[in-house]
Amino acid sequence: MVKNTRYEFSTRLQNWVGSNLKIRINNNRSTMVHVRKDEGKITNVSLHRMFIRAPKTIQKALAHFIRRDKAVISPSVQAFIDKNIAQLDHSHLLDEICTKGSTYNLKTLYNRVNRRYFNSQMKLRITWYGDPHVKFRTKCTFGLYYDMVKLVKIHRLLDNPQIPAYVVEYVIYHEMLHALYPAYVDENGRNCIHSREFKEMERNFREFEHAQNWLKIHRINFFAPQRVYSNGRTQQMGKHQASKR
Ligand SMILES: [Zn+2]
Structure with missing residues (x-):
């Protein structure tokens, strides 16, 4: 392992790629490597910070990929990404587990979903997170799944009597599926989150259409009442962090 500063890393990479x-x-889990081109010329590269401390051989392979000497990401870089995603520490997430809400008890809903769709075989943790009175609702994520600690997090915005239980259960079900169908990094370095199998399984949810419709209808007037904050981003059900193993 070579210790690099961010600056040294960037300079070296620029030299190897050979362009300005x-x-x-970045530190998000959805983009490991993203190359942006303008009229065929590479202008921007977004990289996960894990590469700063990567061995030089990995960084060099990464530079080859960015230059597109090779169309697909090399197995060594792929293995490095896989290993590092698996090692990101999430144990702090278990510190504040809370299942009791003012309207819904998550444990009760989780158990029902587990019984109905998974024969009670899933062994996950679940917790509320976030502020129910959050102002910037459009930026809220309903649910998240952290594979490293087998934890489902549901936003407290959903702990509301105006939201039908099947909608909350649908979000829980969706997040639980992430435990069965882990995201994977494809040959372009993108983190693929919802596979075809995942989407097929999702349709098994009994009120799938109802829940989808409910969310579609209420997303605007319930979750984003203050249009001034609307920035074109849609709510995501989950960012599904660290679901790669
Ligand atoms: Zn998802």
Whole structure:
């Protein structure tokens, strides 16, 4: 393992790629490597910060991929990504587990979903998270799944008597499916979150259409009443962090 500063890393990568590209370092789980081109010329590269401390051989392979000497990401870079995603520490997430809400008890809903769709075989944790009075509702994520700690998180916005239980259960079900169908990094370095199998399984939810329709109808007037904050982003059910193993 080579210790690199962010600056040294960026400079080295620029030299290897051989163009005056802008390098952005991110810490999100959905983008490992993203290359942006303008008229065929590479202008921007967004990279997960894990690459800063990658061995030089990995960084060099990464540079090859960015230059598109190779169409697919090399197995060594792929293995590095897989290993590092698996090692990100999420144990702090277990500190504040809370299932009791003012309207819904998550444990009760989770158990029902587990019984109905998984024969009670799923062994996950579940917790509420977030502020129910959050102002920037459009930026809220309903549910998240953290595979490393087998934890489902549901936003407290859903702990509301105006929201039908089947909608909350649908969000829980969706997040539980992430435990069965882990995301994977494809040959382009993208984190693929909802596979075809995942989407097929999702349709097994009994009130699938109802829940989808409910969310579609209420998303605007319930979750985003203040249009001024609407920035074109849609609510995501989950960002599904660290679901890669
Ligand atoms: Zn999802």
